[in-house]
Amino acid sequence: MLTFIDKEIKDLELEVGAGETLTLRLAAFEFFSTANILIKVQNGGVFDGAFADFSPDGGKFNLRVELLGEGAKATWHYAGISNGDAQKVVDTSASHLARNTSADIAQYGITMDQSRLTFIGTSHIHQGMKGSATSQKEKIIVFDKGAVGKCSPILKIDENDVSASHSAIVGKLSDEHLFYMLSRGIELDTAKRLLTLGYLKPVLAYYEGELSDRILAKIEGGF
């Protein structure tokens, strides 16, 4: 397993050999890296990536996964926030360059204050790569009036015998949900925080030990 925190997250090119598994865990608390990360996955290889991001800065983080060998798999789970006046972009792409490959991308974000959070990325199944499956799930909750969230997951499919799905949701917290919680005496800030817990918490499943505790403290402590 490779784990990088804050400034340790740098430009990186990694190859996952045939039948191997690469587990990549990124976490940002103080510093948002504008790194470009390229992962190449060979036959039957598995890339398992996660990024928990509570950093205050902006910039563009880029992850590209190339599924080069038959049966190669990739999963990616991002959960994070943008706040202050940060302009943050998370760009995640997967290229299916072999048959029976699969990529599963899920990104969850909360945008606060005057910040802007953008999820972009293209999942591309190239011609002839039969039996491949790709999915992109992106969801942003807009916390404050001045904040902006944008999701644009793109699918490029050049083959018929494949499965592909993408979803993008940008929305604010539900007024009815907030009213329900407030009517029980819970203050607005706490109510908002509780409503986002369930939204960010699933990323914890990818982390262990001290790092997991640190991420949980961030999520529960209101970032």
Add this chain to the structure above:
Amino acid sequence: MAILHIENLHVSVAGKEILKGVTLDVEEGKTTALVGPNGHGKSTLLFALMGHPNYTVTEGSVTLDGQDVLSLSVDQRSKLGLFLAMQYPSEIPGVNSADFLKAAMNVRREKPMSLFQFYSKMQSAYKEMGIPFEMSTRNLNEGFSGGEKKRNEILQLKLLEPRIALLDEIDSGLDVDALQVVSGAIRDEQKKGRGFLVVSHYARLYDLISPDNVAVMVNGRIAVTGGPDLVQKIDTQGYEWIKTELGIPVEKEDVVVSIGTCATKEALKK
């Protein structure tokens, strides 16, 4: 004993006036039944008292124990001692029931409860309400049946210990057993000295919880108040006598409202 004093309350929803001068007292330690035809403002009164942002108070005053309620935020009203059990409680994805209850209970205390205290209180409340304790680990109201949601409302009432509880059709969608559990829990809370303002269409609930007073809401005002016998009268005669005996014409709804929808909301859609 504190009194929730409502004086000449006017409330609009989306620019349309629904309450047109409600005056009513609800006493701590007493139960007031609020009855009236559909769409005449019963639920609107409860939501306005709790401070739902869609319900705009245009005139009048509300005090609890002499303290102004209308200037308070929703959470402050709760802390002051108001509680609203909703007809359709929200399903809140991602919010764990136990986390939610702990947060709601702790805001009323200076020091947060110990985990042991919290769990023992929670466990006994779940037991009394006949809700399996495992459900405390589920998301709030998510995937709960209609009856489970209503039990869960009363469970919160038990844990939050309000001075005045507002119950909006708490008996709708309950089967016979659940109605017994819910009404039994209300009776327990009555004994503890809580005040209740209870909206229901059915004499059966009122038979079970024996209200002290009855208020009849017609055309956005309290048309008449009286003792528990009023419930029986309405149950057997409907609301026609309001017109013949009191000379108050009952505004008829001009929309068909099916069971399971809020009559006021439906009327506003027109």
